[in-house]
Amino acid sequence: MRIPKPILCLLALSCLSVSIAHGAGQVELTTAERTYVGKPLVHDQGLSWLAHSDGSYSRIDLQSVTSARKSPDPFRAESSIAMRTRLQQELGHDYEVTTRGPFVVAGPKGRARKYAELLDRTARAFSLYASRRKLPTIRSEFPLLVQIFSQRSEFDAYCASDDVPPNGLIRGYYHPATNRIALYERPSSGPNYRTVSNRPSVRASDSDLDPATVQTLLHEGIHQLAFNAGLHSRIGANPRWVVEGFAEMMEGDGTFDEKQFRGASALNPERLRHFRAYLSQVREETIAQFIANDELYFRQNVLNAYSQAWALSYFLAETRPSKYAAYLKIISTRDSLDQEYSATERLADFQKVFGSDLDWLEVQFVRFIEGL
Structure with a gap:
């Protein structure tokens, strides 16, 4: 027997409400395209936002749901180690994946570690700044994923898959829905890049990094930290x-x-x-x-x-x-x-x-x- 859509919506809402009430619960919502498994964040009569274990969010039109149930498994955020292992398998040997502080950084061999260290120092500065200024922050629930591409074509393809119109002006961005930073590493050219920055977050050992790439990475890293610390809403409208x-x-x-x-x-x-x-x-x-x-x-x-x-x-x-x-x-x-x-x-x-x-x-x- 085919279940009418209004009843399916009520079933979905019931599952969402129960999971939210139980705190660590998660739901499975199936549409014609795919099945979403995650922790309910917010919902109303028309749509729901779910958080997935990798830190990404999905916006689901409840009218499109064909089945709904409360998942028997509790919600757990993916660990940094698990994310690093999965990404290394996905990207292959052309990239290295490293973890540092809250970040999981996938990037070109020999430089991913340096980018991760820069971001980790930025995270510590962010925490200090927020603490000193008594900003209303929360602890990030998920590892913060950063993917740095060495080829412009790879970055443009990623942008297209992320519904971000690729163009030659975009070097990188943070996407609140995927919770990822995607960045194109502009090729360096010898002595022009000897000095990256005079800021304390950048050290002499990072002298082979392109300063424009570093500046973009730190800017987007601050966005990622601020959104995950609750200073900005990943779902709502932010000025x-x-x-x-x-x-x-x-x-x-x-x-x-x-x-x-x-x-x-x-x-x-x-x-x-x-x-x-x-x-x-x-x-x-x-x-x-x-x-x-x-x-x-x-x-x-x-x-x-x-x-x-x-x-x-x-x-x-x-x-x-x-x-x-x-x-x-x-x-x-x-x-x-x-x-x-x-x-x-x-x-x-x-x-x-x-x-x-x-x-x-x-x-x-x-x-x-x-x-x-």
Whole structure:
């Protein structure tokens, strides 16, 4: 007998609710395309998000479910060792897979270990920064997977499989649904790459690494750490300026040195120079306009938007650290199924923490940046 779809949806919802109530439970939801096995995260009458053992998330339309049941097996996150072994088998001998701290890094032979060490130092700096600033973080449940491709064609093929339109400008990205970083390692060319960076996270032994690749890797690594620590929602709508501003702020050299943890040493000089030039030339939008509709400004001029996201995040974190932490918590704990984060809601959430007088905040913001 064929079971009507409404009944199947109710069955799926019942399984989801039972598994959530039991904490470590997981479900099996079958559609015409595949069977999903995982831990329920959130759901409503129309869709469900499941977490899988490798840390990836799936969004499932409950109307498409043909069968549902509670799995007899408890949910367990895949271990770093198991993930490393599986990836090595999948990728073969052209790549090496190594683990360091929370990361599992697959990359070219002879360099994967160095990339893993860079990311591990970044993770320790991130933990220190979050602890000192009392940011609302949680412990990551899953190993953090990073895949570094040595061939552009391999990276482009991976992008296509990830529904990320490949183009020559993309060097790498973090995907909240897969929970992976994918990166293309630009070939180095001898003496031009002797100096990678002067930041404490990069050492002289890393001198054979391309600085542009390292910069992209660290930026995306900060995204991966922040999303897995709960600073940003992997499912819900996140203001882009908040996500990018935090990562740009963490790239400041001082964040990697506990003796020079705040103030001028933690600046991102490149973003500061660009935003100061933007302030003196063409900037017309206010803080309120940028917060309400940041995507518009990212589309119009991405470098201006990135520099403004850094400047605003740095200003708030340095001058109002407890309020900045409270603001991150408000955003990360929004209803994750609500994908419409309107301009009105964005401004209301911001003003709830930082006050309603955004004109005066604008004055203080500009003075602060100009005084750096």
